[in-house]
Amino acid sequence: MADNQDLVRRANSLIKPTLDLASGDRPEGRRRMRQRRSFVALAAVTDTANGQRLARPDGDDDDVPVLTDVVLAAPAAAEEGEERIAARLRAALAAELADAVDRQIANQLPALVEAALGKAADQVRQGMAATIEMALLDFQAQRGQLRLPLPEPDSDGPGHA
Secondary structure, three states: HHHHHHHHHHHHHHHHOOOOOOOOOOOOOOOOOOOOEEEEOOOOOOOOOOOEEEEOOOOOOOOOEEEEEEEEEEHHHHHHHHHHHHHHHHHHHHHHHHHHHHHHHHHHHHHHHHHHHHHHHHHHHHOOOOHHHHHHHHHHHOOOOOOOOOOOOOOOOOOOO
């Protein structure tokens, strides 16, 4: 059990180096480790044989282990590439939109034409019925009331053989 407590103390001292050990004495030979993070922005990069791009090391902190994030300057060609990509996307979207509209019109046009022709046919029928009714009313007004019963046509007339 004593070994477990010693192990826990050591782990705690590594996690929290500012705290003293359980004994309260910090060994004089032990220094507090410095943690440093540096950010380097480089414009110049070197290409390796396998195609990777690496930043050139500065050389002044070669012996100090640090966690380093290398931020490379963005090339101006990326902005130009974005404009070309946007232009291609606009053209592709316009073509896709035109295709979608064409397909929708092709699907809906027969039904629309049929509905329009149905309405036109109804209007023509109504117009013809109104015209026939007017013609009958005019004929009746000119001829007066027809006398009933009408004479029966002769079956021996010129129309029959």
